Amino acid sequence: MSPEEKKSGMHRREAIRRAALSVGAVLSFSTIEALAKADPAKGSKRYLSEDQYATLAAFVDVLLPRTDTPGGADVGVPGFVDMFAGRYATEGEARTLKRGLDGLDEASVKLYNKHFQTVGEDAQLALLKEWATSGDKTKTSGLEKLREFALLGYFSSEEVSTKVLKYLPVPGHFEGCVDLDEATGGVAWSV
Amino acid sequence: MNIRGKVDKQHTFDAIVIGSGISGGWAAKELSEKGLKTLVLERGRDVKHGDYPTAMQDSWDIEGRTRVDPEKAARQPVQRRTNAAKRVGTEDWFVDDIDNPYSETKQFDWMRGYHVGGRSITWGRQSYRFSDLDFEANAKDGFGVDWPIRYKDIAPWYDYVERFAGITGRKDGLPQLPDGDFLPPMDMNCLEEHVTERMDQVYSDRKMIIGRAANLTVAHKGRGPCMSRNRCSRGCPFGGYFSSNASTLPAAYSSGNLTLRPHSIVNQILYDKDAAKATGVRIIDAETNEVMDFHAKIVFSCASTVGSTFILMNSKSDRFPNGMGNDSDALGRYMMDHHFQVGASGRSEGFSDRYYKGGRPNGIYIPRFRNVDKASERKDYVRGFGYQGRGSRSDWSRGVKELSLFGADLKADLIAPGEWRLGIGAWGECLPYADNRVTLNESKRDRWNQPTVTFDVEFKENEKIMRKDMRASAVEMLEASGLKDIGSFDGNSAPGLCIHEMGTARMGKDPRTSVLNKWNQVHGASNVFVTDGACMTSNGCVNPSLTYMALTARACDHAVSELKKGNI
Numbered sequence: 001m002s003p004e005e006k007k008s009g010m011h012r013r014e015a016i017r018r019a020a021l022s023v024g025a026v027l028s029f030s031t032i033e034a035l036a037k038a039d040p041a042k043g044s045k046r047y048l049s050e051d052q053y054a055t056l057a058a059f060v061d062v063l064l065p066r067t068d069t070p071g072g073a074d075v076g077v078p079g080f081v082d083m084f085a086g087r088y089a090t091e092g093e094a095r096t097l098k099r100g101l102d103g104l105d106e107a108s109v110k111l112y113n114k115h116f117q118t119v120g121e122d123a124q125l126a127l128l129k130e131w132a133t134s135g136d137k138t139k140t141s142g143l144e145k146l147r148e149f150a151l152l153g154y155f156s157s158e159e160v161s162t163k164v165l166k167y168l169p170v171p172g173h174f175e176g177c178v179d180l181d182e183a184t185g186g187v188a189w190s191v
Numbered sequence: 192m193n194i195r196g197k198v199d200k201q202h203t204f205d206a207i208v209i210g211s212g213i214s215g216g217w218a219a220k221e222l223s224e225k226g227l228k229t230l231v232l233e234r235g236r237d238v239k240h241g242d243y244p245t246a247m248q249d250s251w252d253i254e255g256r257t258r259v260d261p262e263k264a265a266r267q268p269v270q271r272r273t274n275a276a277k278r279v280g281t282e283d284w285f286v287d288d289i290d291n292p293y294s295e296t297k298q299f300d301w302m303r304g305y306h307v308g309g310r311s312i313t314w315g316r317q318s319y320r321f322s323d324l325d326f327e328a329n330a331k332d333g334f335g336v337d338w339p340i341r342y343k344d345i346a347p348w349y350d351y352v353e354r355f356a357g358i359t360g361r362k363d364g365l366p367q368l369p370d371g372d373f374l375p376p377m378d379m380n381c382l383e384e385h386v387t388e389r390m391d392q393v394y395s396d397r398k399m400i401i402g403r404a405a406n407l408t409v410a411h412k413g414r415g416p417c418m419s420r421n422r423c424s425r426g427c428p429f430g431g432y433f434s435s436n437a438s439t440l441p442a443a444y445s446s447g448n449l450t451l452r453p454h455s456i457v458n459q460i461l462y463d464k465d466a467a468k469a470t471g472v473r474i475i476d477a478e479t480n481e482v483m484d485f486h487a488k489i490v491f492s493c494a495s496t497v498g499s500t501f502i503l504m505n506s507k508s509d510r511f512p513n514g515m516g517n518d519s520d521a522l523g524r525y526m527m528d529h530h531f532q533v534g535a536s537g538r539s540e541g542f543s544d545r546y547y548k549g550g551r552p553n554g555i556y557i558p559r560f561r562n563v564d565k566a567s568e569r570k571d572y573v574r575g576f577g578y579q580g581r582g583s584r585s586d587w588s589r590g591v592k593e594l595s596l597f598g599a600d601l602k603a604d605l606i607a608p609g610e611w612r613l614g615i616g617a618w619g620e621c622l623p624y625a626d627n628r629v630t631l632n633e634s635k636r637d638r639w640n641q642p643t644v645t646f647d648v649e650f651k652e653n654e655k656i657m658r659k660d661m662r663a664s665a666v667e668m669l670e671a672s673g674l675k676d677i678g679s680f681d682g683n684s685a686p687g688l689c690i691h692e693m694g695t696a697r698m699g700k701d702p703r704t705s706v707l708n709k710w711n712q713v714h715g716a717s718n719v720f721v722t723d724g725a726c727m728t729s730n731g732c733v734n735p736s737l738t739y740m741a742l743t744a745r746a747c748d749h750a751v752s753e754l755k756k757g758n759i
Contacts, residue, residue: 176378
C-alpha cells in the first residue's frame with residue numbers, strides 16, 4: 001500500500017465513522033474496516049469479445065442515451081454488463097446475452113452490410129424494434145437479458161442513484177401517503 | 192469421546208444457555224438479571240452489536256450489485272433455496288452448507304445462522320400472539336396432544352417480552368389475534384388504506400390491518416428508533432429492531448453475570464442418573480476440536496428447533512438410551528412448518544400522484560378468518576391461515592420486459608415510480624404428524640465427527656386442501672377490493688422454507704406422549720429446559736418468535752423460583 005493509498009484509506013475510514021456517528025449508527029471497528037476496504041472498481045480482463053463489446057456499447061447508447069440525465073455510457077454500463085456477465089450471471093444467462101449480441105451484429109451485417117455499432121441509430125432502433133416484436137424467443141430472450149443487465153448497471157450506479165433518482169439512505173421514519181412531487185419531485189426513490 | 196473434560200471452577204456456572212438466538216438471548220438476559228452466573232454457548236462466531244459489515248453499503252459499493260459473490264454462493268446451495276440468503280449483504284448470516292451437511296428423505300430446506308445472535312439478525316420480525324384458538328386447537332379437533340397451557344398462562348409473559356423488545360402495532364380487538372403492549376403503529380400507504388376500507392365495506396368476517404413487527408417506531412430502552420431503511424436483515428447499526436445482539440445480550444452483559452463462549456458446539460447434555468438431573472454439557476470447540484465439559488445447576492437448550500432436538504437425541508445414557516427425555520418416543524416427531532408462497536397480486540389505477548417516504552420494514556396483515564367460529568367452519572379442512580402483504584409502486588425493473596421502449600422515452604418512464612401494486616401471500620398452519628420427523632444419522636458425520644440429522648417431513652392432505660382456499664381467497668379479496676389484472680400463484684413451498692420449523696420436542700400434559708412439561712422442563716430431567724421452537728405442540732398460523740420469547744421468559748422465571756426452593 002502506497003502512502004497515498006494509506007492516507008486515502010484512513011480518510012475514507014474516518015469519513016465513514018463520522019457519517020455513521022452523525023446519524024446515530026453504531027459501527028464497530030471491523031465494520032468500518034470492511035467498508036473502507038470496499039473498492040468496487042477492480043480492474044479485470046474483459047469477458048466479452050471485442051465485437052460483442054462493441055455491439056453492447058452501441059446497444060447501451062440506444063437504450064440509455066445521454067439526455068438531460070446521464071447516459072448508460074456515462075455511468076459505465078457497458079463495463080458493468082461485461083463484468084456482470086462474466087462473473088455474476090449464470091452460464092445460461094451469459095449464453096443468452098452473448099447470443100443476443102452476436103445475433104444483433106449478424107442481422108445488421110446481413111441487412112445493411114455494416115456492423116451494429118456503425119450502422120447508425122435509425123437502423124439500430126429499427127432492428128431492435130423488429131426483434132422486440134418478432135415473437136422469436138431467441139431474439140426476445142437475448143434482448144431481455146441485455147436490458148436486464150444494462151438497466152441494473154444504470155439504476156444501481158452511484159451517479160443515477162444519487163443524482164437522477166431520489167437518494168435517502170437514512171429516511172428517519174416512514175410516511176405512508178405523501179404527494180409525489182413534494183416528496184421526490186416526481187422521481188422514484190433509489191433505495 | 193475419549194478426552195475427559197476438566198471439572199474446575201472456571202467450568203462451573205449457575206446456568207448454561209445453549210444458543211444465542213431469539214430464545215437463547217432471552218434466557219441469557221432473564222437468568223443473568225436474576226443473579227445467576229450464566230454461560231451462553233454459541234456454536235458460531237461472535238457478533239457484537241455494530242458488527243454489521245454490509246449495513247451501510249450502497250448498491251454501488253457491492254460489485255455484484257444485487258447478486259452474491261459466486262464463490263460464496265457455491266458454498267450455500269441449500270441456504271440459497273430461500274430468497275433471504277440470496278439477498279446481497281445477508282449471505283454471511285447463513286451457514287456454509289459444505290461444512291454443515293444434513294440429509295433429506297424428502298426435501299427439507301434447513302436454513303441456519305451459526306453466529307452470536309443466530310437468526311435473530313435475519314428474522315422477519317413479524318410479531319403476533321397465539322390465542323386460545325391455537326392453544327385449544329389440538330384438544331378440539333384431535334390432531335396432536337393438548338397444549339399444557341392456555342392463553343391466560345402466557346399472556347402476562349407476552350406483555351413482559353413486548354415491553355422490553357418493542358413491538359409496533361395497532362390494537363385491533365380481534366379475538367383470534369390478541370392485542371399486545373404496542374409501540375405506535377406504522378402507517379399504511381395509500382393503496383393499503385384504500386384496500387382496507389374496501390374490505391371493511393365488503394366483509395364482516397375479515398380485516399386488513401397494519402403488520403405488528405419488532406421494529407421500534409420510537410426510541411425504546413436506549414435503542415432505535417427504526418430509521419425506515421428496510422435493510423434489517425443486514426444487521427441494524429441503529430438497533431432499530433429486536434435482535435439478541437442489539438437487545439437481550441447487551442442487557443445480559445450489563446448484569447455482570449454473563450459469560451459468552453463462541454465457537455462452542457454442544458455435543459450432549461450430561462446426565463446424573465441417581466440425581467435424575469443434568470450436570471452440565473459437553474462441548475467441542477469448533478476451532479480447536481478440543482472437547483470439554485461445563486457444569487451448571489440448570490441448562491436451557493435454545494439451540495433452535497432442530498439444534499435442541501439434535502442435542503437431546505445425542506444425549507444418550509443408561510437412563511435415556513434413545514435420547515434425553517425420550518421415554519415417549521415423541522422426540523424428533525411432530526415436525527411442523529408453515530406452508531406459504533401462495534397468494535395473489537393485482538394493480539391499481541389510482542394514486543398516481545401519491546407516494547410514500549422511507550422503506551417500511553413491515554407490511555399489512557389479514558388475520559385468520561377460517562375455522563375461527565361456528566360460522567367460519569370449513570368442512571374440507573381444519574385450522575387456518577393468515578396473509579402478509581404490501582402495496583408499493585413498481586421500480587425500474589418493470590422496464591426489462593418492455594422490449595419496444597428505448598431511449599429518452601424509456602428513461603423518462605423508469606425514472607418515475609411505476610404503477611401501484613398490492614400483493615398478499617398466505618401462511619398456513621400445518622398439523623403435527625408423528626411420521627414427520629427428524630432422526631440422527633450416525634453414519635454421516637460432520638467435520639467434528641458428530642452424527643448429522645435426516646429429515647423425513649412432508650405437508651399432507653389437510654395442508655394441500657387448505658392451500659387451494661389460500662389461493663382462491665386471495666384472488667377473491669383482491670377482486671372485491673377493486674384491483675385489476677389479478678394474478679395468483681402457488682410456489683409450492685417445501686417444509687423448512689418458511690424457516691418456522693417447530694415441534695420435535697413438544698410440550699404436553701403426559702410424559703408418555705410428550706418431551707416437555709408445561710414449564711418447558713424435560714420429562715425425567717427437571718433442570719433441563721427447552722424453550723425454542725422444538726417445544727411447540729401445534730404451530731398456529733402466525734409467526735412464532737414472539738411466543739418463543741414469552742415461553743422462554745416464563746420458563747426462566749419458573750426455573751429460578753424452583754432453584755430457590757431447592758426443587759431442582
